[in-house]
Amino acid sequence: MTRTQLVGLLSAIFLFVAIYCVFSFAEIEMTMLEVQKIFYFHISSAFTLFLAFGVTFISSILYLIKRTDKYDTIAYVSTEIGIVFGIVVFTTGPIWARFAWNTWWNWEPRLTSALIMWLIYIGYLILRSTLAEDKKRVYSAVLGILGFLNVPIVYFSVELWQGGLHPDTSTKMNLPPTMQTAWLISWLALTLLYLFLLMLRYHGEQMKLELETLQHQQMGEL
Amino acid sequence: MHKGLWITVLIAFALFFGLFLLSQIPVAITQDEVSTAVSDAIAETNAQVDEVEVEQLVAEKAAEKLEARQKRRLKFLVSAYFIIWLIFSLYALHLAKMQNQLHKRLEQLHDGLQRKE
Amino acid sequence: MEVFRQIGWLIRKDLALQFRTKDTLALVIVFSVLVVLIFCFAFGPIFPEQMEERGKLAASVLWATFLFAGVITLNRSFDIERANGALHGLRLTGIDASYFYLSKVASIFVFLILLEIIVTPITLQFLDVLAVLPVALQDQLPWLLLKLIGVLAIGTLGFCAVGVIVSGISTHTHGKESLLSVILLPLTFPVIMAGAKCTVSLLTTGGLGGNFWISVLVVYSLVFLASSYLLFEFVVEG
Numbered sequence: 001m002t003r004t005q006l007v008g009l010l011s012a013i014f015l016f017v018a019i020y021c022v023f024s025f026a027e028i029e030m031t032m033l034e035v036q037k038i039f040y041f042h043i044s045s046a047f048t049l050f051l052a053f054g055v056t057f058i059s060s061i062l063y064l065i066k067r068t069d070k071y072d073t074i075a076y077v078s079t080e081i082g083i084v085f086g087i088v089v090f091t092t093g094p095i096w097a098r099f100a101w102n103t104w105w106n107w108e109p110r111l112t113s114a115l116i117m118w119l120i121y122i123g124y125l126i127l128r129s130t131l132a133e134d135k136k137r138v139y140s141a142v143l144g145i146l147g148f149l150n151v152p153i154v155y156f157s158v159e160l161w162q163g164g165l166h167p168d169t170s171t172k173m174n175l176p177p178t179m180q181t182a183w184l185i186s187w188l189a190l191t192l193l194y195l196f197l198l199m200l201r202y203h204g205e206q207m208k209l210e211l212e213t214l215q216h217q218q219m220g221e222l
Numbered sequence: 223m224h225k226g227l228w229i230t231v232l233i234a235f236a237l238f239f240g241l242f243l244l245s246q247i248p249v250a251i252t253q254d255e256v257s258t259a260v261s262d263a264i265a266e267t268n269a270q271v272d273e274v275e276v277e278q279l280v281a282e283k284a285a286e287k288l289e290a291r292q293k294r295r296l297k298f299l300v301s302a303y304f305i306i307w308l309i310f311s312l313y314a315l316h317l318a319k320m321q322n323q324l325h326k327r328l329e330q331l332h333d334g335l336q337r338k339e
Numbered sequence: 340m341e342v343f344r345q346i347g348w349l350i351r352k353d354l355a356l357q358f359r360t361k362d363t364l365a366l367v368i369v370f371s372v373l374v375v376l377i378f379c380f381a382f383g384p385i386f387p388e389q390m391e392e393r394g395k396l397a398a399s400v401l402w403a404t405f406l407f408a409g410v411i412t413l414n415r416s417f418d419i420e421r422a423n424g425a426l427h428g429l430r431l432t433g434i435d436a437s438y439f440y441l442s443k444v445a446s447i448f449v450f451l452i453l454l455e456i457i458v459t460p461i462t463l464q465f466l467d468v469l470a471v472l473p474v475a476l477q478d479q480l481p482w483l484l485l486k487l488i489g490v491l492a493i494g495t496l497g498f499c500a501v502g503v504i505v506s507g508i509s510t511h512t513h514g515k516e517s518l519l520s521v522i523l524l525p526l527t528f529p530v531i532m533a534g535a536k537c538t539v540s541l542l543t544t545g546g547l548g549g550n551f552w553i554s555v556l557v558v559y560s561l562v563f564l565a566s567s568y569l570l571f572e573f574v575v576e577g
Contacts (some may be wrong), residue, residue: 034295038302059259079341084313085340087307094301099295116528123522131514139508142570146501146526153529157555193310200317207324214331221338 004199011192018189021182035099038092044187045088046114048194052082053121053148055198060144063137069209072137075126075144077201079121081194086118109159116154120147259284345434349442350449356419359451363415363452367408371458373402381463394542397466400460402535406527407450408458409498410520414505416447421510430484430575444499444564451495456488466541476545487541490500490556494534497560501526504567506518507574529559557567 022040041221055078063071093111094104124147128140175183263280357363378400387393418502428441463469469477476483493510511521524531533555537547545554 034292037299041303041306087309088313090304092302095298095305099298114546119525120522123518123525126521127509127512127518129327130518131508132511135508135511138513138573138576142504142508142573143522145570146504146563146566149521149562150478151530152528153555153559153562154231155530157532157552197313197317200321201278203323204317204324207321211324211328211331214328214335217332218334 004196004203005201008193008196011189013183018186020180021185025178025182028120035096038096040183040186041076041190042089042092042096043183044190045085045092046110047187048190049082049085049089049114049118051191052078052085052194053117053151055146056082056121056144058188060148063141064145069137072141073205074198076140076178077198077205079124080195080201082140083121083125084197085190085194086114086121089114090118094101105112107158109155112158113151113155117147117156120150151208255288256281256285259288342438346436346438346442346445350446353416353446354449357416357446360453363412363577366415366466367412367454368457370411371404371408371454372461373409374463375400375458375462375465378403382402382466382491383428386466388471390473391543393468393471394539395462397468397542398538400466401462401491401538402494402531404458404462405451405455405495406498406524406531408454408553409447409495410523411456412447412450413502413523414517414519416443416450417506417510426575427446434573436572437568439575440568444496447503448492448496448499451490452492453493453498455491459482459487459491466485473545483491483545484539486545487538490534490537490541490547490553493553493560494530494537497530497556498527498565500564500567504571504574507571523530530556533559 018040022037028034028036056075059075059078060073062068063075097106098104124140124143128136128145131139260277260281263284264277355504370429378396386396420429448454469480505526506519509522512518513523533552536552538548538553562564
């Protein structure tokens, strides 16, 4: 069993446990009732989104320092997966908002800053796909760093732009123990899922590279 | 391997989610909720005729109302989780497809190279 | 002082290129006025009576116009650098990449400020902002305009700081330079937000409405100027 498969299996098991915890183990919250169960995967996806873009940031820096293609691939792949998690956040968010606040969207700081960040990294992917092959890696690394530097500034400015509707982090810590467990487990499960997808995509990118070198070899022989 | 994994996760999800819905829908409305709803309704109507039949009818009405509300909530919940799993599985399918294609082309190339040697 | 001399020459080169042909300047000014006109047609001919609403409208028109104009200017400026390998020629002279960055930021900044000085009064007149300004503010109109240009200048500096590095990257996209805005606009959201807020409060109260937004504007501009200055080396290498 390879490492990737092991992580995949682990993430599958944890997703399994997480779903059990969310639907059968965690108690039903009093104000939102069943709808509150969206929270577990919504928040965990948001955390994973930030984790993914954080990984992009760090591996972009490492790439600029060490110039190993590995870091560039990780940055690229992590961005892509972060965007998938972003789609989850931005589709479950409105469903929650529609029930809780009776609107599909509100300009709440955390939501807005996550959206801006998401847009930045979509721009990163679009620009990367059009860059010349030899410049691609350095340029994407520069963009990856610039994009992440924006996060705190975006967050603080959006926070003052509009007072928040999301509960404070402190209230999140006061969840009843069963909810807390369910939340932690779903967070862990999604982090593992992220790791699994990251490894899978990384492997895929390496296959692509191998394919390209082989093709070059064949072209050379012809 | 990966496909098998995903199918397992999907089945597990469907199983737990189904179990949850089955267990929640009829039971979630507790006796307490019904009786408070009934007493609320009675207080609202101000009815003096306190016959058993009327109370029965009011109870049915209240239960219906609660059920409708719960149905709305479950609709939100189901759609959210449906979307989450849809996104993840679409992405996984996309990955699997890409990976398979790469595998095939790599093998073709390797075969070609070996034949030459 | 060699540094300043080199940067000074680079800025002179850029500005000479921009102003001798004048096509970019004419293009950008006409474009900006057209954008303002479109907003006027959409909201006019009778604009909201309340000062607050009118101020918000004017601020959004100003910022939208300058962002679009800024993107065009950046594209044009790097078009010139790329044509006939001018950038490579410049690199061969042994000038440090960061000087090139600073000079580019400075020249585009000067260019955009000029544009803003021309277009802002036109916009304010088209939207008839003066009519709803309180009398106290009308008396010190030049002062208000000066403050407005000051806010726009800080915002433009932040915009240029990011814009130069991002367009340095997007010139290598093989004819897809228009993709610049896909990443430049989300990257500059804080500047847009803070700048627009400052402009609104200037146009409605004459003050900045507290120090918060102006400090966001300054901090953003400085952080991105510094980080882009450090990162630009990687963009022009090779």
